Amino acid sequence: MRLRSRDILLTAAVAAPAMLFTFSRMTAQAPRTPAQRPSWTVGSQGPLPEHAKFTPQQAENGGALFIQNCAFCHGKDAGGGETGPDLTRSKLVTGDKNGEAIGAVIRNGRLDKGMPRFSLSDTEILNLVAFIHAQQDASLSQSGNRRGVDESDLHTGNAEAGKKYFEGPGGCTQCHSATGDLAGIASKFSGLRLEMQMLYPRDAKTKATVKTKSGQTFTGTVEYEDEFTLGIRDSSGIYRSWPMTAITAKLDKPVEAHVTAMSKYTDDDIHNVLAYIQTLK
Ligand code: HEC
Ligand code: HEC
Known part of the structure; x- marks a missing residue:
């Protein structure tokens, strides 16, 4: 109803x-x-x-x-x-x-x-x-009438608590390391851009394995995806796309777990983790 x-x-x-x-x-x-x-x-x-x-x-x-x-x-x-x-x-x-x-x-x-x-x-x-x-x-x-966090909001977290959260209940170390992939992240991005990157990493690629009705298989990274169409680029740079109805596709979205998790954290967790991430220069 x-x-x-x-x-x-x-x-x-x-x-x-x-x-x-x-x-x-x-x-x-x-x-x-x-x-x-x-x-x-x-x-x-x-x-x-x-x-x-x-x-x-x-x-x-x-x-x-x-x-x-x-x-x-x-x-x-x-x-x-x-x-x-x-x-x-x-x-x-x-x-x-x-x-x-x-x-x-x-x-x-x-x-x-x-x-x-x-x-x-x-x-x-x-x-x-x-x-x-x-x-x-x-x-x-909207410029002028800026909504969203203030730059000063980004400094309200507690880096020590954020580190504990990162290594403990946040589960971040399942996929990240402060001395590995996230080393230097705060030099690459700062302020709101860093927050945005943590919230929704833009460059993360989805991998796809596509099987066509005629039985051919293609693999590559997803460049276009909506309800009706899937487009991928293979390792040699060739772009192909299909109507969803013509293929079966297996998508590997490593970043999905990250995005799902981010929406569950409390504001305090996020502020603390962000304060911690800001120390990774
Ligand atoms: C299930 C795995 C997983 C978990 C758990 C996870 N992430 Fe991520 N995260 C990813 C993936 C995948 C990316 C995209 C990586 C890339 O593009 O190189 C990412 C990207 C990021 C980035 C941006 C990195 C960059 O170089 O742009 C930050 C910051 C980050 N995560 C922080 C966190 C924090 C903090 C937590 C815990 C609260 C967390 N992540 C939990 C998988 C995860
Ligand atoms: C009776 C009031 C009510 C109606 C009607 C309603 N919502 Fe909601 N919606 C809420 C409340 C309250 C929450 C917050 C729930 C929570 O705190 O987790 C929410 C949460 C959401 C969220 C998640 C936001 C977030 O950040 O977690 C989305 C998306 C959403 N609503 C979309 C819709 C859409 C689309 C409709 C209409 C089809 C709709 N809502 C109708 C009350 C309503």
């Missing part, structure tokens, strides 16, 4: 009349509460997060769906409301490339946290994803 605002209003009316007031007020003006915004996310410096290219039509259709289903919690522009966080500053949205992370939240909800579950078609979900990414890109590229 598709959850519409009316259903929520009805539920809310039965459950708690006070909430009905809140919801209708939000529908009217979608106010923002700064306290609800995550205290850190990517800033507007540096390049925008990478994600699949969506058509303006997808974003437009998604905008209509968003107004219908999501806006009374997340605000009309996805900038946050009283009962839903600002999606333009969401780490999860930043890490999402093609709807895999956003789609999962929409389909499963987070019922214990007040995010309902929606049954929408794949196309509808992709349209919503297109809209949310477009809103985030627009918000991150």
